[in-house]
Amino acid sequence: MPMFRAARGTRDLLPPERVGLARLERIASDLAARYGYRPIETPLFEQSAVFERGIGEVTDVVEKELFLLAPREEDGERWALRPEPTAGIVRAYVQHGMQTWPQPVKVTMTGSMFRYDRPQAGRFRQFWQFDVEAIGDPGPAIDAEIIELAARFYRDAGLPAVTILLNSIGDSVCRPAYIEELSAYYRAHIGDLPPLERARLERAPLRLLDSKDERVIALNAAAPQITDRLCDACAAHFAAVRTHLHAVGVEYQLEPKLVRGLDYYTRTAFEVYPAGATGQQSAIGGGGRYDGLVELLGGRPTPGIGFGLGLDRVLLALGTAGIAPTPEPAPVAVVVGSDPVDTITRLRIATELRGAGIVARAELGNRKLGKQLEAAARDGAHFAVIIGDELADGHVQLRDLEAGTQRPVSVSSLARELERATKSHRHGEAKQL
């Protein structure tokens, strides 16, 4: 057993996996830029009150999943690693007076989030999320734009089919009355509720809607639905979101039982699942409107909407869908030399090639030539530069590792020759496809 190992719920992303994540990060940042979202970065941790106030004291995320940091001083501030990006970004919006910026403020952030759950496949204590937030626009067009952005991300990432679940969960005008009506409904059938669900009824009645208990599912068939109880303003907003979504060709599925785990959501709420499976820890994205959050964190009343997606889970979904990650670009040249000690020449030539923009990996060990070529071939290199006796009159061998042919090339023209060879090599590949 190793003396140390990565902490529970965390893991090392080794090169193949990290490369996949980097690819998703690139897709995400390209996408966000095209929609006019600019990068922002908030600290990995905040005063825990930011999350407690923002996300809600009685949510699972705050109650049992907050990754708390022990204060060093007796009366020190209480900190927590961020479990989601929105609260921190809204805190920054308020702190820096972004309400004086042109509205809406559209920002994007990609990075690690932390939740102190019990780990499982696809559920980690540290995970990677891509997030966009548009603060200062009441919608509904921006709601549709963000959902369309979300849909496009999965397409760009190569995930063929995803299911977007959409709902409106009302606002402070209509939701309290709905919750009251829903609670009353459950109380009227309290005899049919298992003890666990009875306890939840008092604390988070909305949660009963997505219960997996069969008796509750049966009850839910006749339960009042939020979408039938929206106030006029919320109903009009919801209808308009859907009209806009239709206009930009985004397909979605209405899910009146969709409730989100964070208190700050209002009106538009949505979640994304890989085609087929829903439930468990398979959600690969989610978001919604949070019109009260800015005020809650000390700012002026300001509407906002955001979307976050789990890059880990997208990677996982790509894997289970059997979609191969794009291969790493092959190095075009590996410098090998028969002289076991002439690392100076190898380094010099490799440096020169890299300066010319060529991917060059130098063999700096003293393995014999055969081993070096073997390693280069296995590495997927297309060409090898062989340094040998010809160096005396300024030449090296340029070997095509796939064709198995080689010819002497002067060191001074090596970069040029390689560039030309690489180009024709790519043409050859294109023809093969």
Add this chain to the structure above:
RNA sequence: GUGGCCUUAGCUCAACCGGCAGAGCAGCGGAUUGUGGUUCCGCAGGUUAUGGGUUCGACCCCCAUAGGCCACCCCA
């Protein structure tokens, strides 16, 4: 946080009823020292997750701990 299943080499897995821990892959080296992915040979890699217990004897049975996984909870 609750319940259950699992843990043997870097990876995937063997090892009869409790009786000497093995293979494939990956890694490294060699096959008469300037030419490669195949092939052949070899080397290295283990306190059987960790700590206790039972036993003449434990990879195997029992307990605890850690980690992983599944379900719940909940989300990304």
